[in-house]
Amino acid sequence: MDHNTQYEPQGRHMAPFCLGHPSHALQSEETICRVCGALAAHTTLGIYQVHKLLGIGRSGHAYLAHHQRSGQPVAIKLSAASTANPELWQAARREVRVATTLRHDSILSVFSCSTWSPEQPASGSGAFFGRLDTPPQTYLLTLCQYIPGTIQQFVAYLQNKDNQRTLYEKGSSSAAVLLQVLQQLGTALEAAHARGLNHGALVPGNILFSSPERAWIADFGLARLQPPPTPYLPAELYRAAQAAQQGNAQAYWNAVNPASDQYMFAVLCQQLFPQVLQRHEYEPLLPVLNRGMHNKPERRYPSLHLLVQDLLTLMSRSGNSRGMQQFKQPNMNIDAGWSSSSGSLSRVPPTGPGSSGSSHGYSNPVTPIPALMAGPMTPALPATPITPGTPLTAEDWEKRGDKLFTLREYDEALKAYHRAIEVHPEKAHIWVALGDTYFALERHKEALMAYEQAMHIDPNDPQTWTNRGTALDALGRHRDAVDCYDRADQLRSA
């Protein structure tokens, strides 16, 4: 039975009907359709009114909703209770928060992740966010950034002859745009891996586009709740996926890792290339993808950015290098650019000793595939533990804080950031880092105070507003939180 993602009701005073199938009749008080499980049109969830079904994924429905006062669009996802157990939900919520604290340009922002039950009053108080006591008929409700473009639209854009001509006139090409997007996705995944986060289901529905040149990965923390279908599932996860299908979702949750994300990324590339590139453009790239999809995880690339780097180098070398020169600029070097000039991520430190002087620049030669195939996987986190030393400068303390945060040693990270702040109380970004750390420890009041201190120093940083909103959400102050998100949006679009 096909569901309906096209229908967007116009009037506000129509008889209630199901957003999934307008023909399904609903009683006036019904919020969820008893036939297909979709929400009724115009359902109000707190201060948002649901307008349209965006799609149905493995674990639930995604909707477009609007903030009732400002009209700001958001995406709301509802996953039914049967998709995960409460402990896993808690873990998912933690991961969602950590993913949001990454503040990566290509990781979808999640505003809140909580529970909702249709029996609760659905309008007015904003009290739809429940606690995780998981009563029956509870849904995991995720409120996140709405990103209108799909991967299908992206492909259609690059296939369009007029667009190809326009890109050509600008000195670019479909290949260059595709690679730019793959690079964004690659850096997002790498940033997540560096924080110990694995995605777990890089399926097309989880790749969104705010413009043809700007891609986002959705559902960090949520995607892992359910295994993806073939061809995205790597062989090493079959058993865990089977266990998940038999009710042990934890098995899949625990089994995903950076190498399995790399596999799925390579599968996505394999699907995209023939649709966007000429055969002579993508054939030289297939060995790279084959390595990314190797049956043995240890034979894949040590990290995803090496895979992207090889794609990039090979594409630049092929006859069709129009628009590729941009990727050779120094700030596209993943390691060197991640913390500052690429603007992609503000707080992810280099992931290993010596990585700041990295040799992973895109202008480097192709990684020799056979030579590395036999090598062990490079761990995403520093192999050597951080030994207590005597850092001399505030910058050292800050770096130490970053590293400890990456290692999830939040208590120690707190100490390090406090030391950095003692010297540099005027640096807003350290207060934000401190706030993120308190947040990771679920010390929400202190997180809020740290974010507010950062805002006092720099009131115009949209990310600080978003983080403050997340802390307020966690403290149950949902209306204040939404005001923060609104302000963040205003600042971003200013």
Ligand SMILES: Nc1ncnc2c1ncn2[C@@H]1O[C@H](COP(=O)(O)OP(=O)(O)OP(=O)(O)O)[C@@H](O)[C@H]1O
């Ligand atoms: N934040 C968002 N903004 C805009 N559209 C979205 C957003 N999130 C999801 N969608 C749309 O809704 C559809 C369903 O999303 P959902 O997350 O439920 O499943 P999926 O991503 O397609 O698959 P999966 O469950 O395997 O992750 C997506 O395919 C996408 O088109």
